[in-house]
Amino acid sequence: MTTQDHEHAGQGMVDEVESPAVGSEYERERVPEGALKGPSSFWGMYAGEHTAGTEFMIGPLFVKWGADAFSLIVGLLIGNLLAVLTWRYLTAPIACSERLTLYSKMEKIAGRGLVTVYNLANGLLFCFLAGSMITVSATAVGPFFPEGTIAMPTFSSTMPTGPAWIAACIVIGAAMTFVALKGYDVVALVGHYSAPWMFLIFLACAIVTLGKLGTTDVWALLTPPPGTERSISFVGIVLFAWFCNAAMHIGMADLSVLRFAKSPSAGWASAAGMFLGHYVAWICAALLLIYWVKEKGVNPQEGKDPGTMVNDAVGWAGLVCIIIAGWTTANPTIYRAGLAFQGVLPGLSRTGATLLAGAVCIAAGIFPAFAMRLLDFVGVYGTILAPVGGLIVVDHFLADVVGIDRDPAAKSGASVNMAVLIAWLVPVLIGLSMTAVSPVNPWGFEVPPWYLPLPCTMACGILYILLSKFASGRAAAAA
Amino acid sequence: MTTSEKSPYHTPAKVVGLAALAGTILPPVAFLCGAMPLDTVKGIMLVSTILWFVAAPWWMKVD
Numbered sequence A: 001m002t003t004q005d006h007e008h009a010g011q012g013m014v015d016e017v018e019s020p021a022v023g024s025e026y027e028r029e030r031v032p033e034g035a036l037k038g039p040s041s042f043w044g045m046y047a048g049e050h051t052a053g054t055e056f057m058i059g060p061l062f063v064k065w066g067a068d069a070f071s072l073i074v075g076l077l078i079g080n081l082l083a084v085l086t087w088r089y090l091t092a093p094i095a096c097s098e099r100l101t102l103y104s105k106m107e108k109i110a111g112r113g114l115v116t117v118y119n120l121a122n123g124l125l126f127c128f129l130a131g132s133m134i135t136v137s138a139t140a141v142g143p144f145f146p147e148g149t150i151a152m153p154t155f156s157s158t159m160p161t162g163p164a165w166i167a168a169c170i171v172i173g174a175a176m177t178f179v180a181l182k183g184y185d186v187v188a189l190v191g192h193y194s195a196p197w198m199f200l201i202f203l204a205c206a207i208v209t210l211g212k213l214g215t216t217d218v219w220a221l222l223t224p225p226p227g228t229e230r231s232i233s234f235v236g237i238v239l240f241a242w243f244c245n246a247a248m249h250i251g252m253a254d255l256s257v258l259r260f261a262k263s264p265s266a267g268w269a270s271a272a273g274m275f276l277g278h279y280v281a282w283i284c285a286a287l288l289l290i291y292w293v294k295e296k297g298v299n300p301q302e303g304k305d306p307g308t309m310v311n312d313a314v315g316w317a318g319l320v321c322i323i324i325a326g327w328t329t330a331n332p333t334i335y336r337a338g339l340a341f342q343g344v345l346p347g348l349s350r351t352g353a354t355l356l357a358g359a360v361c362i363a364a365g366i367f368p369a370f371a372m373r374l375l376d377f378v379g380v381y382g383t384i385l386a387p388v389g390g391l392i393v394v395d396h397f398l399a400d401v402v403g404i405d406r407d408p409a410a411k412s413g414a415s416v417n418m419a420v421l422i423a424w425l426v427p428v429l430i431g432l433s434m435t436a437v438s439p440v441n442p443w444g445f446e447v448p449p450w451y452l453p454l455p456c457t458m459a460c461g462i463l464y465i466l467l468s469k470f471a472s473g474r475a476a477a478a479a
Numbered sequence B: 001m002t003t004s005e006k007s008p009y010h011t012p013a014k015v016v017g018l019a020a021l022a023g024t025i026l027p028p029v030a031f032l033c034g035a036m037p038l039d040t041v042k043g044i045m046l047v048s049t050i051l052w053f054v055a056a057p058w059w060m061k062v063d
Helices: A040-049 A055-064 A069-098 A102-110 A112-139 A163-181 A185-213 A218-222 A234-243 A264-296 A306-314 A316-344 A350-366 A374-385 A387-402 A408-412 A418-433 A453-478 B010-032 B038-059
Strands: none
Touching: A040 A185, A040 A264, A055 A112, A055 A264, A055 A306, A055 A316, A055 A374, A069 A218, A069 A234, A069 A264, A069 A387, A102 A112, A102 A387, A102 A408, A102 A418, A112 A163, A112 A306, A112 A316, A112 A350, A112 A374, A112 A418, A163 A316, A163 A350, A185 A218, A185 A264, A185 A306, A185 A316, A185 B010, A185 B038, A218 A264, A234 A264, A234 A374, A234 A453, A264 A306, A306 A316, A306 B038, A316 A350, A316 B038, A374 A387, A374 A418, A374 A453, A387 A418, A387 A453, A418 A453, B010 B038
């Protein structure tokens, strides 16, 4: 899971924030032919950006939920394959045809005012995501101190575990924020260089764990003991793997990256992130907790913090991996959250906006609830942001077919396209009200958040067509 | 990412980088096979990590 390639929240401030693999120019115009890059530029970028510290949380969370071996090995394979196909056959073709950032494309459809709302939602969600990364990184600090100095959170932790934990989160978060203030060229490069090594560290954790368990039968190890309650089904695993990056593929945030691709085949590069960073890394991380459950009697419902597990398996190299993986993904997240806040509050300086974002991230990081409910959070994140992709799909593929204007806000000059606002909010609010994270659920049943990005995106697209037709009919009648 | 062909450090860095990657993944395999104790594995992996971050910027130089 990553945020590095997300949409820019401001203009003229993005030079420092792009991945080394892709350029940051042409924010407000089509990318010219001469600036296009071949597929090889994207493979390393996707591999690095989808191997984050939070992968150490996701694998163990599957164990907590009693996922079986078939779901993990086959379900994750199918889900990640579907994600790659979505990037290849939906995001990349639109990116190569439009060659615009999501920000520019949305402004043409939704209007500048609505893009600001999107940025605010994006910025806040970024902060909570970066907070999760601070939480995971902080668990890597504990093993450097005598045992018990820093009380580590478990899956059931929602509140800070003590003053030492709070101090660890503040120090790590402040360091990340400080670097974000300076721009993140160096961090982007470190992330770039780290990618192959980080993947091998994940693999090394699993291999050492197999050695400790004295078996190479991964299928048997991933099979939960009889009587384990299953909280996530095969379909749930498939959908989680497919939509944990929903904002980027069906939500079209990766238009910003793939607009530089010479051809849509660059979308296949996402396979590097999905199969190395997600599929393999999640299973490796799951094996870590399985060892602690089998050999050390840890309750899978409580789990064990990533720092302790990784240190036990591969030592300090693993702790460095957790910190770097968290740092290289949280730092740009803080930076972009700052840009998003600045987009909403133009009077705020870049320094002030980044400090504000950093403070929110640190506050979120201190509370382990966000990291420990990462699967829910990722689903909510996709549910809120992915539906804008439905608008772009309609505008790109269907507008002429169904007889509505393409880029309507650009033509009318509207700041807020009401059809977009309603089409986005209604499915999202209904969808979120069905989840466990909603304070009010009038439906009498709960839906896991990662089931929602696709139906909400489709509903958003259909509503947008109906509302645009209705609006154009009224305009014609008035004329 | 493109590889710099001009740097005189590119080839040595590539050799060191590949050795560092091997030093990251082969010791765990040796541990799995019962051929190396875990403390040695951890030590070699830490040294390999340091070598990787020394070599990678010269090998994987971004233009």
